[in-house]
Amino acid sequence: MDKTTANALLAELLAGRMPDAHGRFGPYGGRYIPETLVPAFDRLEAAVKRILPSQEFRDELGAELRDWVGRPTALSPMRNLSRRWGAEIWFKREDLAHTGAHKINNALGQALIAKRMGAKRIVAETGAGQHGVATAAACARVGLPCTVYMGEVDMARQAPNVGRMRLMGATVVPVTSGDRTLRAAIDEAFRDWVSNPDDTFYCLGSALGPHPYPYLVRELQSVIGREARAQILERAGALPDMLVACVGGGSNAIGLFHAFLGDASVRMFGVEAGGRGTGLGDNAARMPTGRPGVLHGTYSLLLQDEDGQVQETHSVSAGLDYSGVGPEHALLHDIGRAEYMAALDSDALDCVKECSTHEGVLPALESAHALWGARELARRHPGKRIIVGLSGRGDKDMPTLQNTLLSQGVPS
Amino acid sequence: MSASTSTPAQKLADTLRAVRRERVAVVAFLTAGFPRKDTFARDLAELAAEADVVEIGVPFTDPMADGVTIQRSSYEALKQGVTLHWIIDTLRGLPKMKAQLVFMGYFNPMLAYGLPKLAADAAAVGISGFIVPDLPIEESGAFEQALGAQGLALIRMVTPVTPPARLEQLCASAQGFVYAVSMTGTTGRSVGTGGVSKEVLDYLDKVRRLSSVPVCAGFGIREASQVAALAPHVDGVVVGSAIIEAMEKGESTAALLRKLRG
Numbered sequence: 001m002d003k004t005t006a007n008a009l010l011a012e013l014l015a016g017r018m019p020d021a022h023g024r025f026g027p028y029g030g031r032y033i034p035e036t037l038v039p040a041f042d043r044l045e046a047a048v049k050r051i052l053p054s055q056e057f058r059d060e061l062g063a064e065l066r067d068w069v070g071r072p073t074a075l076s077p078m079r080n081l082s083r084r085w086g087a088e089i090w091f092k093r094e095d096l097a098h099t100g101a102h103k104i105n106n107a108l109g110q111a112l113i114a115k116r117m118g119a120k121r122i123v124a125e126t127g128a129g130q131h132g133v134a135t136a137a138a139c140a141r142v143g144l145p146c147t148v149y150m151g152e153v154d155m156a157r158q159a160p161n162v163g164r165m166r167l168m169g170a171t172v173v174p175v176t177s178g179d180r181t182l183r184a185a186i187d188e189a190f191r192d193w194v195s196n197p198d199d200t201f202y203c204l205g206s207a208l209g210p211h212p213y214p215y216l217v218r219e220l221q222s223v224i225g226r227e228a229r230a231q232i233l234e235r236a237g238a239l240p241d242m243l244v245a246c247v248g249g250g251s252n253a254i255g256l257f258h259a260f261l262g263d264a265s266v267r268m269f270g271v272e273a274g275g276r277g278t279g280l281g282d283n284a285a286r287m288p289t290g291r292p293g294v295l296h297g298t299y300s301l302l303l304q305d306e307d308g309q310v311q312e313t314h315s316v317s318a319g320l321d322y323s324g325v326g327p328e329h330a331l332l333h334d335i336g337r338a339e340y341m342a343a344l345d346s347d348a349l350d351c352v353k354e355c356s357t358h359e360g361v362l363p364a365l366e367s368a369h370a371l372w373g374a375r376e377l378a379r380r381h382p383g384k385r386i387i388v389g390l391s392g393r394g395d396k397d398m399p400t401l402q403n404t405l406l407s408q409g410v411p412s
Numbered sequence: 413m414s415a416s417t418s419t420p421a422q423k424l425a426d427t428l429r430a431v432r433r434e435r436v437a438v439v440a441f442l443t444a445g446f447p448r449k450d451t452f453a454r455d456l457a458e459l460a461a462e463a464d465v466v467e468i469g470v471p472f473t474d475p476m477a478d479g480v481t482i483q484r485s486s487y488e489a490l491k492q493g494v495t496l497h498w499i500i501d502t503l504r505g506l507p508k509m510k511a512q513l514v515f516m517g518y519f520n521p522m523l524a525y526g527l528p529k530l531a532a533d534a535a536a537v538g539i540s541g542f543i544v545p546d547l548p549i550e551e552s553g554a555f556e557q558a559l560g561a562q563g564l565a566l567i568r569m570v571t572p573v574t575p576p577a578r579l580e581q582l583c584a585s586a587q588g589f590v591y592a593v594s595m596t597g598t599t600g601r602s603v604g605t606g607g608v609s610k611e612v613l614d615y616l617d618k619v620r621r622l623s624s625v626p627v628c629a630g631f632g633i634r635e636a637s638q639v640a641a642l643a644p645h646v647d648g649v650v651v652g653s654a655i656i657e658a659m660e661k662g663e664s665t666a667a668l669l670r671k672l673r674g
Contacts, residue, residue: 020551032519032546034477035569036596038578105497183474190476195597197573233640294520295474297546308524310473 006335013331014262022398023211026334028327029321032297037190040197045212047117048286053085057116061109068141069108071223075231075387079217080358085107087378090240091361091390092256094227098163099134099303099306100362102252103394107134107203109220113143113245114201121145121196124203125189127248128155129161129180130166130392131205136170138203146170149188154318161396179312182248182322184291203312206249212280212298214327221255224335228387229259242377244269245389246369247340248284248319250326252391270329271373273315274342284313287333287340304383315367316345316400319392343372349404351375352394364392365400419563420540422522424512424588426466427625433463436639437648438462438669439628440655441516443469443485444492444502449660452499453506455659460511461667464648465589465628467543468503470517479600481653496525505538512569514588516543519555527558534564541565541588548586549582567591572615583622589648592619594629600653603632608641616645633641636674 009026023029051057060299065071078089126132132148134140137145152174178184193202245253247270260266275283289299297359303311303323315321332338351371355364374388431437439465563589576621593601620627630650658668
């Protein structure tokens with residue numbers, strides 16, 4: 001993309017004109033949905049337009065974020081990692097939010113909107129289980145029944161989260177079709193909604209899917225960056241040089257990035273799942289090898305073969321194991337406002353160990369990808385002030401960690 | 413306009429109108445290359461001899477509007493390496509069929525093929541239209557333009573929950589036929605046993621009043637009694653999952669269509 005086009009698109013984004021009336025972020029986004037869902041999406045879009053900016057809703061959401069989620073989350077200076085890596089490392093601590101990850105910001109907001117829309121039930125998909133747990137919790141809080149679709153591969157590797165969802169009253173439905181991970185779970189959640197378009201609210205967990213989800217999820221997650229920006233200005237007296245966040249669908253990253261988009265001096269880095277390596281199907285790195293296509297109702301960068309079939313992905317982290325990426329990230333990538341890198345499974349595991357051992361913070365495997373990104377950037381650019389989006393805590397990963405780090409001997 | 417100068421889209425509509433003078437038309441669905449690639453030509457010929465229109469299903473990894481049966485057939489076809497290129501190459505080698513042929517599939521494989529090239533190649537092998545369940549009218553401009561250049565139809569879907577103004581808009585711009593989804597939900601369930609509800613029939617009557625092209629009802633049609641109940645209200649019925657299930661059991665699809673038609 002040439003510089004002029006990129007600048008024009010960035011200006012549109014900064015002016016708050018993205019997504020546009022068609023749900024587009026430049027070329028990306030849109031709404032590719034079965035006709036049965038069109039009225040449901042029209043209702044959702046109208047409700048989002050009406051409810052999201054209303055003072056009454058903002059007050060209610062703000063109070064619940066404070067009283068029930070525990071916001072604002074801390075911005076912690078990480079002294080030991082700063083010393084080890086030779087940079088000024090700060091964590092935005094979404095691991096401290098209720099239910100243990102940033103997902104609750106979105107799930108709570110959507111559940112409150114569903115309640116106001118008069119929905120009778122909520123359905124959700126989940127990959128790592130964090131969005132499922134957050135949705136189950138939010139539904140319990142607002143008093144709506146909840147059904148969560150989860151691939152059976154993910155149910156095995158995130159078993160503790162399955163139990164948490166069930167304890168909070170959610171029905172967890174194992175998905176045995178397709179790749180039996182997040183992608184298949186989204187397919188099933190859509191099928192549920194296609195079958196029940198009138199009374200069901202689909203609480204989508206990432207900044208992807210058909211319009212207005214990428215917008216809605218970004219708005220609900222932007223609290224991360226708004227808090228972080230105010231906190232760093234107060235604590236450090238200056239903006240950060242860099243932001244680093246992991247990108248699966250991309251909700252925690254877009255949430256952290258958004259408030260800083262206008263700060264031209266702040267570089268933004270998204271870290272994708274590099275998996276086992278660069279082979280087709282060995283990773284979930286959409287930015288370097290993905291081509292534009294339509295999956296789950298949105299036009300974005302997609303891992304697909306020449307015939308337009310969606311490729312299976314691999315990552316040690318269930319939350320990053322997805323073939324597509326949110327449309328706003330695809331735009332940020334194309335216009336160069338954000339940069340993207342990929343961490344291998346082994347890099348992420350190494351950072352879980354380093355962060356746990358030296359800072360007493362057990363990060364989620366997803367967040368550990370961002371840690372690797374920060375470590376790399378610190379090496380390349382010593383002394384910079386870096387905020388890492390620590391999107392979640394690693395308790396849910398204990399089954400995976402038992403089979404990897406812990407079976408190799410406890411770190412000394 | 414004489415038959416020789418009409419477009420494939422018009423021929424599709426004309427075929428359905430001509431059949432309707434005698435009986436309700438039958439639109440049969442077949443996932444290309446299911447159960448096996450090497451039997452596709454034979455399976456297609458069997459259906460095309462009995463049906464008035466055959467929808468050739470283009471498999472996709474993420475068929476979000478389909479139920480388990482078509483998901484399963486799609487998955488099996490993909491496992492055998494069925495692609496849009498393979499389907500078109502196979503059709504190129506076949507004699508002309510009595511039935512009209514349309515493609516049905518999700519948008520991404522079509523996008524990957526290249527829309528103008530796909531329209532041209534499809535027209536060249538005798539395809540008269542496309543049904544794309546995840547391409548609502550708001551997103552269909554580019555594809556419609558490509559298909560229009562070849563005289564092919566982009567077949568619109570309408571549903572029982574489509575609001576009145578939108579129903580009018582969709583019916584007004586319809587080509588070939590209108591695909592009236594007979595219920596909310598995915599493919600393969602049942603629209604109602606032994607009969608079809610009055611709401612569904614009223615809705616189909618309404619679609620037919622609004623549409624200038626024939627109306628075919630689909631989703632959940634698997635019994636002769638349903639076809640009989642629908643017949644006075646539509647121009648055609650679409651049979652999909654029931655065909656795939658018959659193929660899975662090794663039963664004759666032609667016999668199934670004859671039984672459904674009554």
